[in-house]
Amino acid sequence: MTDTVQQTKSQFVAVASIAAELSAVMEVAKEISLAAANAKAIAFRAGEKARGFQPITDFINELAKETITLVNAINEHALLLYRLTVNEYRTSTAFDKFQTATKMAEGAQYQSSLQTSTEAVEQRMRECRKQFKRHVGQLLDQLQEVMHPARAARVIAANSRIEASQAGEYLLSLQAVAESVDRAAQIIHNNVQRCRSALNVINITE
């Protein structure tokens, strides 16, 4: 097995890991959105006591929506990386086999006729590799972008705790909302970091 074939196997694992992490991020973003809706209902019931909390709930909801949109875009990109990996696996396997066949066909009348196909498949393999590299760079940027709402969510969680402390009997409910947003933001941060690590592993092995 050539290094290139081995490389594409690592890519399959990395792309699958990213898909799994992103799926978890999506779930958590949906949970934040639900938490925002709950918080809004509590803040509405609390009335004057939670006046400062009401705009925060809208902001939490916006962050959740933004995260979902970004994750959808990243998912599309990850799917493209998967397709490129499939193509690269196919072309590198073919290149490998064509080279073996050429050696085995030593002395065959038409051995040289395989040359054009071998060059073409090598060219396609290189093109796949180039595209993959370019898209990995773009995906890393997108992952960096999705960290922003996660960071903002943590700040909002801290503000929420302050606002919750003034909400009288609604203190515990609103504190729970703040905790849930904070926890969700932390999970997103960790999962996205793991995506980045998986992509960096591919970059290192190049």
Next chain:
Amino acid sequence: MKMTPIYEGSHRWIMFGRDTNKPSNIIDTNQYIVRTANRCLLMDPGGIELFAPMLAAVLHHAPVEEITDLFASHQDPDIISSLGLWDQALPKAKLHASSLWEGFIRHFGCESIDYVGIPDNGGKIKLESTELKIIPAHYLHSSANFHIYDAEAKILMSGDVGAALEASGAPIYVDNFDSHIDHMRFFHQRWMPSNQAKRDWIERIRKLDIDMMAPQHGRIFKGDNVKRFLDWFEGLEVGIAV
């Protein structure tokens, strides 16, 4: 990969098989080509494991640009899982295979090769002046299955019908039919599901003028052994697993 010419006329038939470098845990297969002046048909080209030795062997007989046609008798991996590799090797080629299996066979990778679906009632493949008939052999063993008949060479490429499970390195031709039965019985009883399909196929095949019956596993039947096989197969109960 052993190469055995089995017919020389206006065109040629060559059998490929008995690959001594094949991994021992995959079933031995026979591949066939029909070579005309400028074209080449590859029948049941084989699995991925076999691709490089098979391609290397074919290059003794045809350049890649003249390998214009592939035929898959059915969808099994030992028949056509190498398709994704042929797809990248052959600049202009057609795959003749069952329409019913198209969506399945394409999983092996078929982007540049043109998939020519064979309808249930069969058809023909024309290679320059050579015309080959595609004979339906449904349920023998696959639900959509075809054989190739060459009326000029009087050869029937019979896919899994006539197959035998033997140790590697077995002779190319059946020499003693009676002793060969032991290598064929279980294969046909267990892999072939339908007595009705078997009888229908035998009835149609008996009407053809056949000198040689060339299966995808095992040995080739010549002369009277073709008739012996048809008689034996007719009396065999198949579909024994239920």
